[in-house]
Amino acid sequence: MFSLARQLTSKSIPELQVAFFVFSHRGRMAVTLFLPTVLARLADSGTLRSEGNTVGEVVANISGRYPELAPRLRDAQGDPYAFVTFYLNDEDIRFTGSFQSPVKDGDELTIVPAIAGG
Amino acid sequence: MTSTATSPAELSNEEIFRYSRHLILPEVGLEGQKKLKQARVLLVGVGGLGSPAALYLAAAGVGTLGLVDFDVVDATNLQRQIIHGTRTIGKRKLDSARDRIEDLNPNVKVEAHETPLTSRNALEIIRTYDIVVDGTDNFQTRYLVNDACVILGKPNVYGSIYRFEGQASVFATGDAPCYRCLFREPPPPGLVPSCAEGGVLGVLPGIVGTIQTTEALKLILGIGESLAGRLLLIDALRxxxxxxxxxxDPTCPACGTHEIKELIDYEEFCGVRQAAADDAAALSAVPEISPVQLAARIARGDDFDLIDVREPHEWDIARIPGARLIPLATLVNQLPTLDSARDIIVHCKMGGRSAKAVQQLQASGFRKVWNLSGGITRWSNDVDPSTPKY
Incomplete structure (x- = not known):
């Protein structure tokens, strides 16, 4: 598909150039991640910037950058755990398509792991 | 005439005077205060969360407080468990809490349940109360409390803490979601450290426990907007x-499909029993040396390396003379600095982390490695009492 897009844009048709721009910038929605302290020590800080088109892509991006954090966010198959809940803005992603939930620029992803202290 | 002899539906003059700041709140008033007096609230755990909850519920005039706990007051509890005191160290938490509650408000009836909450007794205990406040410190009891509350239709006022952060909600009331809607399954044992392992800011359970208390009081009074259907996240550091x-969750086995019709084996569900067996097996497979034997080797001037695999902030609190600090997470990088020809003794606080370190060293070809059984804590107990315990 990339080569097709390049061929089309090489014809300098403005609409196609715009289309290619949009296509090539897919997966670049800027999302802010909020990690609790229990996980923040596995990354640089509790607030991270990431990008992607879906929650899964955003999490994959972060997982690639922080290998120690990765297994705490998703299982070996790349799926979410039952004891770590992801909130996209104020909503639990399990009700909006799980890791396939689309993200927008400026979205906030809050990671809520189960804790049991009392 | 004593105030406790008053009918549960009426307030004595002493009670009216005591609760005057409530009575002049239109949202509470005389009717609300009577509701509080007739209410029965069960606190599961009288620790970090249960301490402020019990104190404020008693102060507010909740007529009957059920307390479930089987622990004894320890000096390390007092940094946050404010219902207990230096004078009650070594006493049963239930007795310590009852004394304090009776002093704070003799109108409150305390019902003590000195037992762990289990699948066998949970329904029977919870059944007689209106509201449950979950102040437990482990996943298995949290799932037990949740399922029992869903089965019995009792509101479960949830709070949980770790280091500087907390969570609070109200589960299982009306159409509200339950704990399993939020976390379908517990994390594997050992993944999330307990407060005993990870630490907790002493005031944090004060913040979260008083939020739980606020929710419990609102439920009794029928006022305001409950946390049911919402999860409150508290970050005390920021x-x-x-x-x-x-x-x-319509697929929730507790409150959605109602597959869970009776209480299950929560230790099994949380994998706790298997994990304990695995830990015991791992520990027994590791060669050990006792603190007394270590002291004898030091006294003889034996040639060996003593490695402390705790964290630097623990090293600052106490250390064994002659030890070298290599935190467990950095051990793999420090292997080239260790000499496998020499005897190596590894220690931590209690012996758990150092057992893992010994296994790592063995896997890397080290043959002469021993774990200091009981760690620096037992060293303090058996060899050098001047070493601080923490």
């Missing part, structure tokens, strides 16, 4: 409070 929407 001092941020955030509320997220909680949805009822």
């Amino acid at each position: 001092m941020r409070f955030r509320t997220l929407n909680l949805r009822k």
Whole structure:
């Protein structure tokens, strides 16, 4: 598909150039991640910037950058755990398509792991 | 005439005077205060969360407080468990809490349940109360409390803490979601450290426990907007409070499909029993040396390396003379600095982390490695009492 897009844009048709721009910038929605302290020590800080088109892509991006954090966010198959809940803005992603939930620029992803202290 | 002899539906003059700041609140008033007096609230755990909850519920005039606990007051509890005191160290927490509650408000009836909450007794205990306040410190009891509350239709006022952060909600009331809607399954044992392992800011359970108390009082009074259907996240370090929407999961086995009709084996569900067996097996497979034997080797001037695999902030609290600090997470990088020809003795606080270190060293070809059994804590007990315990 990339080569097709390049061929089309090489014809300098403005609409196609715009289309290619949009296509090539897919997966670049800027999302802010909020990690609790229990996980923040596995990354640089509790607030991270990431990008992607879906929650899964955003999490994959972060997982690639922080290998120690990765297994705490998703299982070996790349799926979410039952004891770590992801909130996209104020909503639990399990009700909006799980890791396939689309993200927008400026979205906030809050990671809520189960804790049991009392 | 004593105030406790008053009918549960009426307030004595002493009670009217005591609760005057409530009575002049239109949202509480005489009717509300009578509701509090007739209410029965069960606190599961009288620790970090249960301490402020019990104190404020008693002060507010909740007529009957059930307390479930089987622990004894320890000096390390007092940094946060404010219902107990230096004078009650070594006493049963239930007795310590009852004394304090009776002093704070003799109108409150305390019902003590000195037992762990289990699948066998939970329904029977919870059944007689209106509201449950979950102040437990482990996943298995949290799932037990949740399922029992869903089965019995009792509101479960939830709070949980770790280091500087907390969570609070109200589960299982009306159409509200339950704990399993939020976390379908517990994390594997050992993944999330307990407060005993990871530490907790002493005031944090004060913040979260008083939020739970506020929710319990609102439920009794029938006022305000409950946390049911919302999850409150508390970050004390950044001092941020955030509320997220909680949805009822139609596939939830407890409150959705109602597959869970009776209480299950929660230790099995949380994998606790298997993990304990694995830990015991791992520990027994590791060669050990006792603190007394270590002291004898030091006294003889034996040639060996003593490695401390705790964290630097623990090293600052106490250390064994002659030890070298290599935190467990950095051990793999420090292997080239260790000499496998020499005897190596590894220690930590209690012996758990150092057992893992010994296994790592053995896997890397080290043959002469021993674990200091009981760690620096037993060293303090058996060899050098001047070493601080923490």
